[in-house]
Amino acid sequence: CAFAVKDGQGSFAMRAVLEWATSDGDRSPVGLDLWARSAGCFEDVRNRYKCPYANDFETYFTEDECGRKNFTQEEVRSREARACSVLAKALAGGPRVQRPHANQFPKWVEAPSGARSVRNLQFRLDDRGERVPAPDADQWMSENYIRLDTSTEGRFGPETVTFRNTPPGIYQLVVNKPSIVNPDGHRDSSPVSDVNQDDPVVNIYLGNSARVTCRIDPMCARKSRVWNVANVRVDPAGEEYDALGIKTGRSLYRVEVVDTKQNMQALHSLDLPTTEEEETSARSVPKGVPIQEEYFQSVSGYTDQYLSNVCYGTCTASATSEQAPSGCMARCTGASSCRAPVGVPNAAPTACLEGDCIALQTTCTTRCADAYAPTVPELLCNLGAFQPSAFQCEPAPCEVEGSNRQPGKHCRCLDAFEGSITWDGGEVTADTKCEPATCLVENSNRLPGAKCACLDGYVGSISWRGATPFGSCHALPCDAEHSNGLPGAACACADGFQGRLEWRGQTLYGHCAPVPCEVE
Numbered sequence: 271c272a273f274a275v276k277d278g279q280g281s282f283a284m285r286a287v288l289e290w291a292t293s294d295g296d297r298s299p300v301g302l303d304l305w306a307r308s309a310g311c312f313e314d315v316r317n318r319y320k321c322p323y324a325n326d327f328e329t330y331f332t333e334d335e336c337g338r339k340n341f342t343q344e345e346v347r348s349r350e351a352r353a354c355s356v357l358a359k360a361l362a363g364g365p366r367v368q369r370p371h372a373n374q375f376p377k378w379v380e381a382p383s384g385a386r387s388v389r390n391l392q393f394r395l396d397d398r399g400e401r402v403p404a405p406d407a408d409q410w411m412s413e414n415y416i417r418l419d420t421s422t423e424g425r426f427g428p429e430t431v432t433f434r435n436t437p438p439g440i441y442q443l444v445v446n447k448p449s450i451v452n453p454d455g456h457r458d459s460s461p462v463s464d465v466n467q468d469d470p471v472v473n474i475y476l477g478n479s480a481r482v483t484c485r486i487d488p489m490c491a492r493k494s495r496v497w498n499v500a501n502v503r504v505d506p507a508g509e510e511y512d513a514l515g516i517k518t519g520r521s522l523y524r525v526e527v528v529d530t531k532q533n534m535q536a537l538h539s540l541d542l543p544t545t546e547e548e549e550t551s552a553r554s555v556p557k558g559v560p561i562q563e564e565y566f567q568s569v570s571g572y573t574d575q576y577l578s579n580v581c582y583g584t585c586t587a588s589a590t591s592e593q594a595p596s597g598c599m600a601r602c603t604g605a606s607s608c609r610a611p612v613g614v615p616n617a618a619p620t621a622c623l624e625g626d627c628i629a630l631q632t633t634c635t636t637r638c639a640d641a642y643a644p645t646v647p648e649l650l651c652n653l654g655a656f657q658p659s660a661f662q663c664e665p666a667p668c669e670v671e672g673s674n675r676q677p678g679k680h681c682r683c684l685d686a687f688e689g690s691i692t693w694d695g696g697e698v699t700a701d702t703k704c705e706p707a708t709c710l711v712e713n714s715n716r717l718p719g720a721k722c723a724c725l726d727g728y729v730g731s732i733s734w735r736g737a738t739p740f741g742s743c744h745a746l747p748c749d750a751e752h753s754n755g756l757p758g759a760a761c762a763c764a765d766g767f768q769g770r771l772e773w774r775g776q777t778l779y780g781h782c783a784p785v786p787c788e789v790e
Contacts, residue, residue, distance in 0.1 A: 643696030672704030
């Protein structure tokens with residue numbers, strides 16, 4: 271499955287449609303909810319606010335300083351709504367337009383929270399709160415969104431999520447069976463029911479060419495309200511060429527559906543959907559008692575332990591047009607092969623050098639984005655799972671002579687040096703160098719870099735900001751007896767006197783004596 275667009279132009283749409291029925295053919299009395307989001311949007315927020323998952327605390331952040339609670343502040347809400355903007359349904363009695371959702375942290379769209387769409391998916395925010403392009407989304411179409419539509423039947427479905435012009439990234443689809451809310455407003459505390467009892471099916475329509483149908487794996491023995499349906503990956507696939515081999519000016523993008531557990535984004539209690547009501551909430555931490563903080567009310571209240579035992583499904587592709595759907599499923603052939611890891615922060619688009627599919631008892635050579643290096647160089651595929659199971663991408667070491675030797679993207683040429691640091695994965699490129707910068711300060715010795723200084727007979731200072739020198743050199747006064755009194759290098763004996771005057775740094779050496787008069 272693929273589509274082609276010009277930068278800033280074009281149109282592509284996907285739809286995910288959830289339908290369900292109980293085993294006896296009747297509609298479920300509770301109904302099901304379809305959740306959807308951009309994993310990249312949330313990972314950007316999680317990184318900037320330094321929020322670890324409970325199981326990766328030791329490797330992800332050095333201390334627990336998660337800023338999730340800051341999202342109750344109006345200032346944070348307004349700033350974060352500028353990128354991956356989560357919009358809520360209109361307030362009763364107000365204008366019939368969507369407004370920013372009170373919680374911009376988890377980035378889900380789903381019905382109970384009131385979050386109905388996410389827009390501006392082509393942007394992220396930098397550390398100053400300024401918009402920057404998302405990865406592979408520079409000059410992306412401005413008209414893009416993820417939007418939830420529920421039918422007029424309300425809780426009985428179907429529910430549809432439309433993805434329009436979504437930029438490259440990973441998009442999550444989850445089905446949740448909410449607990450029954452009693453008349454007193456509290457959720458039923460009866461034993462957990464099983465989402466599989468409602469026989470849910472999610473049809474993912476990829477443009478007009480293919481449909482991918484997902485169902486819960488019939489071999490799933492877990493009793494869970496949650497089904498982690500699939501991830502939809504949109505990846506750059508190079509430039510488009512016509513039949514004569516000439517570039518068309520359009521870029522190609524590949525769309526794949528991922529349904530295998532080891533290659534999908536896991537679910538965590540940290541970023542579950544919430545309502546817009548604030549309350550004291552518990553946040554899981556790696557050690558000790560969960561932290562209690564002012565946050566928003568969760569729509570589900572699931573723990574990390576509960577979410578680690580949800581059901582997964584099986585998806586199959588079929589054609590809805592003459593275009594074959596063979597490329598729509600991101601599944602390796604053979605039950606024992608392994609799919610390249612996805613969702614690793616700062617990893618390359620394809621995390622294995624060998625490609626997306628790794629055969630049994632062969633290795634995945636791990637790959638990271640430029641300026642990052644993998645913590646594990648190779649993963650061995652063994653019976654459908656990697657050993658070790660995962661890797662991280664950390665800022666790569668920088669040993670370039672003349673640089674500050676800071677890791678990764680923080681590596682720069684030192685002051686008084688010029689050049690650039692370029693990367694190919696976790697290694698600096700062969701043409702990377704930092705050389706002493708040119709110094710053209712007037713009355714200096716014009717030696718490059720830190721060796722640049724004022725000439726003998728001049729005083730001043732030369733400093734550097736990057737490769738640019740600042741400062742000046744002024745001529746020293748010539749106060750030797752019987753000299754011409756001219757400053758700096760022009761200092762010499764006056765007419766009628768002889769000798770040698772020489773500057774050494776800022777000190778004048780020598781003397782001038784009268785010239786003997788031998789006129790007869």
